[in-house]
Amino acid sequence: MIQRVLVFIIILSYSVTPVAKVEAIVYEPVPEMTFPESNPWSQEKEELGRKLFFDPILSEDNTISCSSCHLPKKSWTDGLPQSVGIKNQVLKRNSPSILNSGFLKTLFWDGRTKSLEDQALMPIQDKAEMNQGLDKLMEELASKPDYRKMFKAVFSGSEITPEKLAMAIATFERTIITGKTAYDRYWEGDLEAISPAAIRGMKLFSGKAKCSICHSGPLFTDQQFHNIGLTSDQTKKDEGRKSVTGEAFHDGAFKTPGLRGISSTAPFMHDGGMPDLLSVIEFYDQGGFPDDRKSPFISPIGLDDNEKKDLLEFLLTLGSQKNAYPPFNQDSP
Numbered sequence: 001m002i003q004r005v006l007v008f009i010i011i012l013s014y015s016v017t018p019v020a021k022v023e024a025i026v027y028e029p030v031p032e033m034t035f036p037e038s039n040p041w042s043q044e045k046e047e048l049g050r051k052l053f054f055d056p057i058l059s060e061d062n063t064i065s066c067s068s069c070h071l072p073k074k075s076w077t078d079g080l081p082q083s084v085g086i087k088n089q090v091l092k093r094n095s096p097s098i099l100n101s102g103f104l105k106t107l108f109w110d111g112r113t114k115s116l117e118d119q120a121l122m123p124i125q126d127k128a129e130m131n132q133g134l135d136k137l138m139e140e141l142a143s144k145p146d147y148r149k150m151f152k153a154v155f156s157g158s159e160i161t162p163e164k165l166a167m168a169i170a171t172f173e174r175t176i177i178t179g180k181t182a183y184d185r186y187w188e189g190d191l192e193a194i195s196p197a198a199i200r201g202m203k204l205f206s207g208k209a210k211c212s213i214c215h216s217g218p219l220f221t222d223q224q225f226h227n228i229g230l231t232s233d234q235t236k237k238d239e240g241r242k243s244v245t246g247e248a249f250h251d252g253a254f255k256t257p258g259l260r261g262i263s264s265t266a267p268f269m270h271d272g273g274m275p276d277l278l279s280v281i282e283f284y285d286q287g288g289f290p291d292d293r294k295s296p297f298i299s300p301i302g303l304d305d306n307e308k309k310d311l312l313e314f315l316l317t318l319g320s321q322k323n324a325y326p327p328f329n330q331d332s333p
């Protein structure tokens with residue numbers, strides 16, 4: 001399918017400073033989802049994936065489904081600082097929203113997995129998440145007539161395999177995409193879709209506050225890994241991307257999260273340590289905590305209270321996907 005990419009470039013000049021500063025903001029709408037050739041979309045496959053995603057049969061004691069930690073009504077997160085898995089085990093990290101995860105080149109906060117197909121089998125087997133053996137799960141699924149029928153309708157052969165299960169879940173996940181928000185409507189020509197404060201915040205985001213250096217592109221992520229100086233106590237630091245690449249410069253670096261739907265995915269950051277967006281803005285304004293590996297782009301900004309509010313107003317225009325079920329890709333305020 002042809003991708004419809006509208007690119008508007010506007011030149012904004014800052015009247016507050018005597019010397020005019022010029023910023024270019026590039027608008028990019030969320031692109032069409034493309035399904036991999038090795039796992040094309042079909043209605044039946046999407047439906048099978050949806051059933052599996054919401055089914056606690058995936059966990060050892062049938063208590064936990066994917067949706068226990070990725071709840072549609074919480075914008076596909078769980079609203080907790082750190083997720084809680086099987087038998088109340090607290091995980092190390094915050095549950096990211098799976099909205100738009102079909103566009104990502106790497107998955108997890110540290111990017112340790114490259115495809116949704118590979119990712120899907122990991123929480124199932126993880127001891128703290130679902131603690132389920134794949135052989136046992138295949139037997140359980142095969143004992144259910146509805147699953148036998150559905151797998152058979154989607155895939156060739158009657159055997160139910162982990163690969164087929166992963167393909168169905170991944171197909172379902174690729175349909176969970178953010179719809180249009182006030183921000184998109186503004187760029188499509190409805191100049192009153194966002195407030196003057198949000199417009200000022202948008203300029204700050206791409207200008208003085210430097211956010212767009214990393215939160216760039218249609219999903220507001222460069223899909224790269226950065227250490228933003230998040231951790232005040234270095235003894236408690238999660239090494240993040242370093243555990244995947246072994247590179248010292250990746251110590252404490254995490255994947256830049258996309259910001260579409262950000263108004264309803266609190267708490268924030270890989271450790272879920274920030275309860276709201278204002279705390280996030282305060283954090284960046286102060287330039288993060290000292291860290292040898294901190295990105296050079298994270299340094300004190302010097303925003304005043306009004307600028308902080310403007311930046312917040314802008315982030316809110318990127319939308320909420322609360323109760324986005326169904327349909328998933330609904331438009332939002």
Ligand code: HEC
Pocket residue numbers: 053058064065066067068069070083084085086091093094095096097098101104106107108109110116119120121123124128129130169173
């Ligand atoms: C017990 C809670 C829990 C369960 C159950 C769970 N997840 Fe997650 N999920 C998480 C957490 C926490 C992370 C981030 C972990 C990390 O980055 O190390 C995550 C990450 C992800 C990501 C990566 C998103 C991104 O932006 O990189 C996807 C996709 C995902 N989960 C899908 C699933 C699917 C599919 C299932 C069911 C098969 C599932 N999850 C079950 C908690 C859970």
Ligand code: HEC
Pocket residue numbers: 205209210211212213214215225226227228230253254255256257259262265267268269270271277280281284285295297298311
């Ligand atoms: C150097 C790159 C970089 C810059 C600049 C940057 N960010 Fe981030 N942002 C990240 C990374 C990486 C994370 C995840 C960090 C972590 O969890 O350890 C993040 C996390 C966030 C989150 C939390 C998202 C979530 O789902 O938990 C928000 C909100 C956010 N940034 C907004 C901003 C704003 C607003 C600015 C500008 C004031 C900004 N960022 C500047 C890289 C950056």
